[in-house]
Amino acid sequence: AIELQYGAADLSRLLEQLTFEFQPMLREKNLTCALSTPETFPIRCDANKLQRVFDNLLRNAVLYCYPGTEITVMAERVGNFAVVRFRNRGDTIPPEKLSRIFEQFYRLDAARSSSGGAGLGLAIARQIVELHGGAIEARSAKDMIEFTVKLPLS
Numbered sequence: 001a002i003e004l005q006y007g008a009a010d011l012s013r014l015l016e017q018l019t020f021e022f023q024p025m026l027r028e029k030n031l032t033c034a035l036s037t038p039e040t041f042p043i044r045c046d047a048n049k050l051q052r053v054f055d056n057l058l059r060n061a062v063l064y065c066y067p068g069t070e071i072t073v074m075a076e077r078v079g080n081f082a083v084v085r086f087r088n089r090g091d092t093i094p095p096e097k098l099s100r101i102f103e104q105f106y107r108l109d110a111a112r113s114s115s116g117g118a119g120l121g122l123a124i125a126r127q128i129v130e131l132h133g134g135a136i137e138a139r140s141a142k143d144m145i146e147f148t149v150k151l152p153l154s
Contacts, residue, residue: 015037
């Protein structure tokens with residue numbers, strides 16, 4: 001059971017801190033990370049729990065992207081929502097697997113289990129986002145993978 005501790009946060013600062021913390025891991029795989037956010041992006045949320053969601057999404061992007069490519073992280077306001085996208089180049093995830101990616105203990109394939117995870121990260125991420133009243137989705141086509149988190153700004 002996850003309980004949220006709401007407070008004021010700046011989504012831009014959360015994402016800046018995240019991408020900064022990932023620099024050693026990015027360098028190790030010869031990756032770059034481009035961050036695009038407004039100057040400030042105030043939001044009411046449980047910043048620690050959202051940090052866990054974003055950490056999981058960026059970690060997966062780093063683990064499963066093609067070496068020498070760029071990961072993009074974008075945040076924007078769309079109507080009454082904050083929309084955050086994590087996009088990377090990697091093996092296309094087939095639709096039948098993509099539809100199950102947020103299930104507990106679901107692993108895409110044996111090759112991906114080398115990361116040592118238990119298949120809980122995306123299930124927990126979905127739970128946290130939904131507790132915030134938001135939604136998370138994944139898309140994949142033509143060697144591009146994108147995870148989108150949509151959070152209400154009320």
